[in-house]
């Protein structure tokens with residue numbers, strides 16, 4: 631029985647938790663992408679009533695279990711920008727525009743300025759990585775934003791990746807956008823842990839030198 635307990639504990643401790651927030655102008659498909667990723671289904675009309683608590687879902691990424699918390703934000707107008715509280719909450723940002731809606735692309739540019747300002751004010755703690763997604767890729771006949779424009783904006787914003795996807799038609803490509811973000815959050819955590827460890831070990835090294843000095847001086851003089 632105790633060995634079973636040990637197995638359960640080990641499984642729990644390997645579960646990483648990743649909080650992702652989706653930002654974008656109204657109607658770009660944030661809810662459709664969220665539902666597609668979490669359930670693999672496409673829901674055409676999603677009844678979104680204002681701010682809702684994040685969805686919690688356990689999924690596998692690279693054969694490792696991840697507890698996702700997804701916050702599907704709902705801007706009431708194309709002028710509304712996210713609060714500092716929401717920016718602080720997330721480990722990663724998924725920025726969405728629609729390739730059929732140039733105004734939604736402009737919204738991402740305004741959002742970029744807003745996030746940059748937040749990073750400047752919040753300092754080194756504000757490190758959440760971002761991915762940029764151009765949704766409604768199935769509607770190329772109504773395209774208003776070119777693929778290259780998305781690529782350039784993603785580069786300017788130092789996004790981890792850029793993809794054109796279709797929540798209505800694609801499963802794997804949509805999942806990969808979320809998975810990219812999840813991998814980067816975990817990479818970042820590993821790096822932070824390592825640099826903390828390096829600092830602690832560096833400190834101990836200093837102590838070791840001090841201790842040696844002390845014990846040397848305690849040696850008998852002759």
Ligand SMILES: Nc1nc2c(ncn2[C@@H]2O[C@H](COP(=O)(O)OP(=O)(O)OP(=O)(O)O)[C@@H](O)[C@H]2O)c(=O)[nH]1
Nearest residue numbers: 656657658659660661662674678704766796797798
């Ligand atoms: N053709 C097509 N339509 C899509 C796609 N994704 C979403 N839609 C449609 O776009 C509309 C808006 O989708 P939502 O998922 O509600 O968009 P949202 O960004 O969550 O909207 P808000 O909640 O108002 O912010 C719906 O009618 C969806 O069916 C897509 O990939 N292709």
